[in-house]
Amino acid sequence: MGKRTVVPFGPQHPVLPEPIHLDLVLEDEKVIEAIPQIGYVHRGLEKLVDKKDFKQFTYVSERICGICSFMHGAGYCMSVESIMGIEVPERAVFLRTIWAELSRIHSHLLWLGLTADAFGFESLFMHTWRLREQVLDLFEQTTGGRLIFSVCDIGGVRKDITPEMLDKIVSVVTNMDKELRDVTSVFLNDSTVKHRTVGIGLLSKEKALELGAVGPMAKASGIRRDMRTQGYCAYKYLEFEPITAEEGDSYARMQVRIGEIFQAIDLIKQCIEKLPEGDIITKIKGNPKGEHFTRVEQPRGEALYYVKANGTKFLDRFRVRTPTFANVPALLEILKDCDLADVPILILTIDPCISCTER
């Protein structure tokens, strides 16, 4: 029976993209349990519904997080459109799907770079982020911003994509497919990467169901659940299958996310082929009244948006339940019985986005 020590895994750590605090209880280099403490990025954004009316609130909901910014704006707009009963034009629906899938590629490439940095493989981190720059340049050409687009509005989208830009998107994405095969083969085949990820952080299927894990955490344990099959946005016209893996360790989660990048490239090409002509926005009149729950598949998992309106121009309540909030109990479970040196990799394997979690 060794002596127990408590080591704080502080809010500032080179491996963490955003601050979170964990108190690790150690016994001779093995972690017994972890106690979380969040709240470093809490800005109280949900209280702004009292001050900004429901049209100005689109800009607030986009700024909850920088990585998942487009999907937060789209989820809010979809909830308000369901309450008011507005029909969004078909072209706007397809354009939203193209931007959402490009967001998924950029978010997974960011995660791959941070994971490579976590086990010290810096040149691989730089090459992954170099590929991500091409996606950010595409965003700037089509919407005007690199991370925060301000392009989604209630009733449709605000900017159109010209046919030359569509050809450019297809050529950039096809080119990136070839370069990505080289870089991701390093992630999947290199023996140093395998040594740090195979067998680490096992989450069995029963435990994943019991703890309520969402997103790639659940998909890597064999649970086939993807909100995109429900057919919101343009997904009802596209053909795809959710990607799963069986083992439930960190290597399986990496395989699922890399598979999702290639699937997103395929979905973008399908969308561009089927893109119809038409308007991009419908005018809205009046104020919303009622409530609605919407579920959207973000890169990190399933997110829930709840909007409640009472007929005036200010909303009653807006609530986001982000996927990282649902994955924190799974994190506390996989941290038990691991070595102290594996703690940074395990925290990154749930893809933490703390500014989304705390709003």
Add this chain to the structure above:
Amino acid sequence: MDEQKIKEISPDEILIETVDLHSAGYRLVAISCTGKDGVELSYSFDKDYDFIHLRVNMDYDTEIESITPIYGYAFLYENEIKELFGVKIKNIIADFHDKLYRISEEAPFKEKEEE
């Protein structure tokens, strides 16, 4: 999701309803709270894309039981609601006692009577 199945229950029936849903295989998606004109809690459950909600309407002084004995991971949602709204939830396993966010003002989302 065009129709949403919302079921109204009273604060005392919450434990019985959650035990029924747990044995039927539903998972807890989220617990939401609105604080205008009294407290309105919404418990959202899902199984194979079948999405249902339980709604509890009460005021700030009523106490409600925690569902952490059944769904262990609900402690995060209930601690957040207790800290931000000031709703009285009792018997939470892993109660943080208002130290989850450590904000300086007590229950900022609660409607204050004097403006």
Add this chain to the structure above:
Amino acid sequence: MSILSMTKTLFKSIVHGPYTENYPAKPRENYERTRGSIENDIEDCIFCGMCTRQCPTGALEIDKEEKRWSIERMQCIQCGYCVNVCPKKCLHMRNQYTAPDTEKVKDDYVARISDH
């Protein structure tokens, strides 16, 4: 087991040279749609106040008697909402944004009061 899987990427990057640009020696060229600062053609403005009411951050101020329209540059989030709602279409968005500074900048646009 493979330990030399990175050689192809490394070889390509040695041959290619640096992928980054030599900023700030070489200035960056923004794209046509890049969001930047807001400008007003003050002669066409009728001072109706629509842009001031709809701005999400409250960066715009308007004074009808003095014919003055002013914008707090550091509060503007370049969302473009004012450009959309202006009835006379006198507001435009440039593709160059305000340079960062150590003090807050407030720009005033005043129309010449003509004596008819």
